[in-house]
Amino acid sequence: MPLSSPPYPTREMFEEEALAALASIPEFLRERLANVVLKVEEFATPEQLQSVNIATRWGLSGLYEGRPLSKESVWESGDLPPVISLFRQPLLREWIDTGVGLKELIRHVVIHEAGHHFGFSDDDMHQLERMAED
Known part of the structure; x- marks a missing residue:
């Protein structure tokens, strides 16, 4: 059953915390996130779950969809902007x-998904989290 009645944090609160998490990323990286769309949804769609081989909508708390910077090419255009989605109910x-x-959890997921935008490894993402803490 979805967790939707008070005192649970609202979608707006999630958005505020997610934006604060992005703002904590070092500026030299944050500048390269300017075109990334940040969304808060209640759950992932069936297509999103399938894209990462997760069977239950409760099993996915965040997702990066787009072409990582490391795979961009001047020869390709017309893509939609990359998207970081946070899924409120699983979080x-x-x-x-x-x-x-909750603030730490949202921050962790946002930074992890932002790391995918850069094509970072899990170790790189942990380092990015440490940098964002400083």
């Missing part, structure tokens, strides 16, 4: 189940 459930702070 709320993870927040409740783990006891991790």
